[in-house]
Amino acid sequence: MIVVTAPTGQIGSQLVRQLLDRGSRVRVIVRDVTRLDATVREQVEAIEGSHDDPTVLDRALPGADALFWLVPPNPQAPSAEEHYLTFARAGAAAIARHQVGHVVGVTSAGHGWSNPAGVLSAAFAMDAELAKSGAAYRALAMPFYMENLLGQLDAIRGQGTFSLTCAGDLPLATVATRDIAGAAADLLTDLSWTRQETLPLFGPDRLTPDDMAEVISQELGRPVTYRRTALEDFAAMLRSRGASDQAVKDLTEMFTAQDDGIYDVDWARAKPAPTDFRTWCRQVLTPAVNSRES
Template sequence: MIVVTTPTGQIGSRLVRRLLDEGKDVRVVVRDAARLDDRVREQVEIVTGTHDDPDVLDKALPGADALFWLVPPNPHAPSAEAHYVHFAREGAAAAARHEVGHVVGVSSAGHGWPTPAGVLSAAFAMDAELAGSGAAYRALSMPFYMENLLRQLDAVEGQNAFYLTCAGDQPLATIATRDIADVAAGLLTDLTWTGQENLPVFGPDRLTPDGMAEVMSEELGHPVAYRRMALDDYASLLRSQGVADQAVKDVTDAFAAQDHGIYDTDWANAEPTATDFRTWCREVLKPAAEARTAS
């Protein structure tokens, strides 16, 4: 039995489908079962609730061979680290109670970074807690998600531009969420691995944001430019949207660490995944842009 948290998210939903295609027994922890695909709902065991609740975990984990762990974002938490650690402590304790042998967690690249890195440091703290469960643990260590760009479709289509805080002429490490799910599926369907490790999961490109803009222009069929935003300006934008000061700091500290190379060591050691940025633009970004235009 494999237990999957966040089964309706971009990573979890693909992971569940992959596991079912492999003929695995899957149990999911989900707030709202109605959000599951009909096919999935018919084939999985469902535990309703949130996976920071010990009672929910005690329903989900009996008999589990492996657990897929992803902490959902909560911008209203006192801090990203408090949020991640709270979830991880409950998960680690429940995994130990039920003697779950293997855990795969969604984390960040850059373990060992010497200065605070906001949300990324929170993920590292999560890993430390889960590693204490006694289970074999793999922290899937990722850089910038390509899917983050989907949040900027209005700007991409309306302003012919996208915005980040990093230098336009320096390579930006990226990963497609479908590749994260595929790596997780590989680990969860072959439980011969042991020990506790951070596993870098990076896409095959070494594109700069300016280079990404060129690819987006070609695939979308209209010009797209990269516009760098100063961190202070980004922080002001978040505050204008009602984001709390600590949440702003958690995000901007992460982006500052990204700008200063937090991903570089893992990037140098990572085995590239399958999805390059052009393929992602063609198969994910362009259909999303077309759907936006049609709506």
């Protein structure tokens, strides 16, 4: 039995389908069962609730051979670190309590970074807490998700731009969520691995945001440019939307760390993921943009 947390998110939903396609028995922890696709709902055992709740974990983990662990984002959380640790403390205790042998978690690349990195540092703290469970643990360490660009469909379609806070002429490490799901599925369906290890997974490209804009332009058949957002302007935007001072700090520290090279060491040793940025644009971004126009 494989237990999957966050099964309706971008990574979890793809993982569940891949596991079912491989004939695995799957149990999911989901806040709202109705959010599961109907065909998936028929094939999995669903435990309703949140995986920061020990009583929910005690219903989900008995008999589990392996657990997929992902902490859902919460922009309203007072502190990113406390948000991640609330889940991880409950998870580590339940994993040990139910003697789950193997855990695969989604975390950030950049372990060993010495400076504060906001949300990324919170993910590192989560890994350390889960390691205390004693289970064999694989931390899938990720850079920037290509799917983050889907939040800018209106700007790409209407204004011909996308924006991040990083420098336009420095390479940005990226990965497609389907490759994260694929790597997790491989680990969860072959439990021959032992011990605890961090596994960086990066896309095969070394593109700058300016390069990414050129690829997007070519795939869409229209000009798209990259516009860098100053970090102070990004912080002001967050505050205008009601973000707390701690939330602003968590996010700005994360983007500062990305610009300062937090991913560089892992990028040099990462396993190359199969999906390059152009393929992702062709298969994911372009259809999403076109669907906005239809």
